[in-house]
Amino acid sequence: MEKSETWIPKAADPIRILIQRPGALGDICRTLPALNCLRRQFPAARLTWLVYDSWQEILDGHPELDDLIVARRTGGGSPWETGLIRELRNQRFEITLDFQGTFRSGLLALLSGCSNRIGFSRSFCREGNHLFNNRHVELPRQPLHRVEKNLALVRALEVDTRDARPELPDSREAEKSAEEWLRQLVPAGASVILMIPGASRRQSYKRWPPSHFSRLAILLREAGHCPLIAWGPGEERLAIQVEKGSGQAARMLPPSGIRQLAAVIRRSACIVTGDSGPMHLASALDVPLVALFGGTDSRLNAPWSRHYRLLDGSPHPASRASRKRDASRFLASILPETVAYEVQGLLAEVSANAKTTPDGG
Secondary structure, eight states, rough: OOOOOTOOOTTTTTOEEEEEEHHHHHHHHHHHHHHHHHHHHOTTTTEEEEEEEEGGGHHTTTOOEEEEEOOOOTTTTTOOOOOOOOOOOHHHSHHHHESSSSSSHHHHHHHHHHHOOEEGGGSSSTTTTGGGEEEEEESSOOOOOHHHHHHHGGGGTTOOOOOOOOOOOOOHHHHHHHHHHHHHHHHOOOOEEEEEEOOOOOGGGGGOOOHHHHHHHHHHHTTTTTEOOOTTTTTTHHHHHHHHHHTTTSOOOOOOOOHHHHHHHHHOOOEEEEEEEEHHHHHTTTTOEEEEEESSOOHHSSSSSSEEEEEEEEEESSOOHHHTTTTHHHHSOOOOOHHHHHHHHHHHHHHHHHHHHOOOO
């Protein structure tokens, strides 16, 4: 039976909900707080996440999910595959939550046969997405953090979004790899400062200069820390450049997958990175981090965690086009000495908080 457009399920209802956020790393991490709230509100629900195969690793075995539907990209970059729509229809979802807000996600929600398709209003989605969804969430006109935007979507179901706590699954194999790497690379007693210089090729304008990372590594090593360099596919040359420029004050980690990167992040005292997927991963893991901005709006994309320092080289206000065009100059204006100072201050702050908090957290 088709539910009304204002239908709100009861907490004990065994409803079937589809979460649409197929990628990428940062976007998935920023949707995890909404997942956490959904699970707390609807403990009997069957929660399924539609994800691209390239990002499946992040969500496999997630304790708050019941199932994944994996969409495989074809050579042309489309998510369509034989059987995907049939699988969506077979699940008989009662609610779809369209965090993606694109033509594809809206069309998939419609083709799933679900009668309660929740998405954003016309001004806050793209590519005519609002035409496919039949319950629309309005947002305030002022800049809204991406996590808060996602939480607003689940509030359409009267979900309590206070105390949202993102969770990530771990892997025993990845944890063992991380422990072995750090045993080989980190001197006894030294704190790990994990530097992540990369960003996706499409968003390379978000990268802090490699020479700045090299200089930062030297400063951190002189302060008694152990700077390490994490890198992903296509970033080996960049990591080598940072390592050589530092005179090996920083050492490269072996190539790692997302689970291994998360395991290293968990064991780090502090992360230094630009606005990237790994930054949002570190934020979801609630690890102290220093975030470097210049090409994107820090009001929308700042870490969503307890312990971070944000350094933004762009002037305020600055248009999106200006930030992207002048990102290299804005980021270069953030000096390594400033970052090293913020790292030290953040570590001192976290240490002081740990001493005054009863649970040590």
